[in-house]
Amino acid sequence: MFKIQNTEGGARTGVLRTSHGNIKTPFFMPVATKLTTKQITPMELHDMGVRSIISNAYVSSLRPGLEVIKKAGGAHKFMQWNNCLFSDSGGFQMLSESFFKDIDDTRVRFADPFSGRIQSVSPEDVIQIERELGSDVAMCLDHVPHVRSERCDIEDATRRTHLWAERCKTYHDAHDKKNFYGNRQLLFGITQGGLHKDLREKSAKCIDGLDFDGVAIGGLCIGETREEMKHAIKWQMPHISDEKPRYLMGVGSPEDILNSVEMGIDCFDSIYPTQNAxxxxxxxxxxxxxxxxxxxxxxxxxxxxxxxxxxxxxxxxxxxxxxxxxxxxxxxxxxxxxxxxxxxxxxxxxxxxxxxxxxxxxxxxxxxxxxxxxxx
Ligand SMILES: [Zn+2]
Structure with a gap:
């Protein structure tokens, strides 16, 4: 699935193999939350060298809904994107007041901002949505707390993220690691831990130990300083196996990308370029x-x-x-x-x-x- 080619210090190049093509790492993914990258067509993305984008599974399940996506033969066909598609789980929506209602160990409850309906979503539900979307790389449902939350709340979100990572993995394995269309779907786990060294280390060890196809560093780029982010990454990196692709979620400024590649990150996504535009x-x-x-x-x-x-x-x-x-x-x-x-x-x-x-x-x-x- 992932092969390292060259290294220089902590930085490395490699190839991530997916059901929709091989991606040279390190790489950057434009965000296509609602199944389109804002202002840019799939053909333009492909021609400029984009080989993967990331959509949002939960948001796409609300609108346009899975029925029409399945009828079209999956998100790739629906949106006319023939390269790799990652799907984010909905963890990030827990930071949004218009989505988030409440959470316990069994599920998160979201308010559908389109209809106002309250919906309970379990980790298994999210993996099923990602399977039906047909993404090449699915992300586990994590609990993303606000970065300045009390330590006890971050500790609890980290514990829940680990519990849910196991449940996502079990459900995904039970479906032979395949999406709804029969293609091999990679599954990445996500770490949390806020800005606490011990929690970051513990989270990296736990997620790395669960045999995911890749490990994502989550809960960053949400209001902390550049230095704080750097520390959080540094604490986790030694505990993430070299042979796994490492994905830093939400980071897209040129400086942050360069500094993170130096620490060994292989994959990035962010709304930063289109939001700045x-x-x-x-x-x-x-x-x-x-x-x-x-x-x-x-x-x-x-x-x-x-x-x-x-x-x-x-x-x-x-x-x-x-x-x-x-x-x-x-x-x-x-x-x-x-x-x-x-x-x-x-x-x-x-x-x-x-x-x-x-x-x-x-x-x-x-x-x-x-x-x-x-x-x-
Ligand atoms: Zn230009």
Whole structure:
């Protein structure tokens, strides 16, 4: 399923084999919560080199619902995505006031924000939803607590996450590790533990010991500082087997990705590039820029001269600035396309650099240039 190819310090490259293709690691996944990546078509994603995206199983089960997805032959066919599809479980929705009602060891109760109906969801229910969605990689249902919760609450969420990880695994194994369409489905466990060293270590040991196809580090990038996140990852890494793919959930800033690859992370997902695009924020090698600001009104330079995407090769900053003031929908598409492309190319360069034993230098140079980010 997963094979390491090159290593440099903690960083490594490898290949993750899935039912919808092999993915070179480390890689970044754009988020497609509602079975679409915002503003970018599946063909565009494929052409820029995206080989996996992540949808949300629980949200997709509410709308459009599993009936039509099954009738279409699964989420891949329904959304016309022919590469790997991860599915997140719904753990993250526990942080959302519009979804979360309450929780005990048997189930979580969510309010359906579309209908207002209250729904009980067990770990087994979630795996069944992920099977029917037909994802290539399913995630266990974890209990994600707020990062600043009391220690006793985080301890309880971590304990419940472990209990549910076992139940997810048992249910998945009972279905021969296959999804509803007969394809081999990988199952990743998720760690928790908040910002507590002992809980993080205990969680990594427990999840690593359950023989999952991969281990995800969860409960981060939800309001803690960059340093706190780094510590939490560092505490867990020694307890996650080298031969398993390691997935850091929710992380997508270039700096965080580079620092985490150095610690041995293989896989990332985040709304960061598309969310930034919606806020007029463009990634460039020389730091981020706010293209809607007045200083770009007369700037006939290309968006990011160091990027070779369609948008950067085609449009001037002045033109994109003009679109930002005209509230044209194409504008959001252009910025989202560029920001995702930027990360996908960065991942390619990271893999290349690790292969040549030059990642340390690459990371340093990239961050030095990128730190120019102007707060404008
Ligand atoms: Zn570009």
């Amino acid at each position: 919606r806020h007029n924020n463009v990634f460039t090698r020389n730091g981020n820029i706010r293209i809607d600001k007045g200083r770009f009104k007369q700037d006939l330079g290309l968006l990011d001269p160091a990027c070779d995407c369609y948008v950067c090769k085609t449009f001037t900053r002045a033109y994109l600035h003009h679109l930002s003031r005209s509230f044209e929908k194409t504008y959001q598409r252009y910025l989202s396309y560029h920001n995702v492309y930027f990360l996908i190319k960065m991942m390619e360069e990271i893999r290349d650099a690790i292969g040549k034993g030059e990642f340390g230098e690459y990371r340093k140079t990239f961050i030095e240039l990128y730190k120019n980010t102007k707060k404008i």
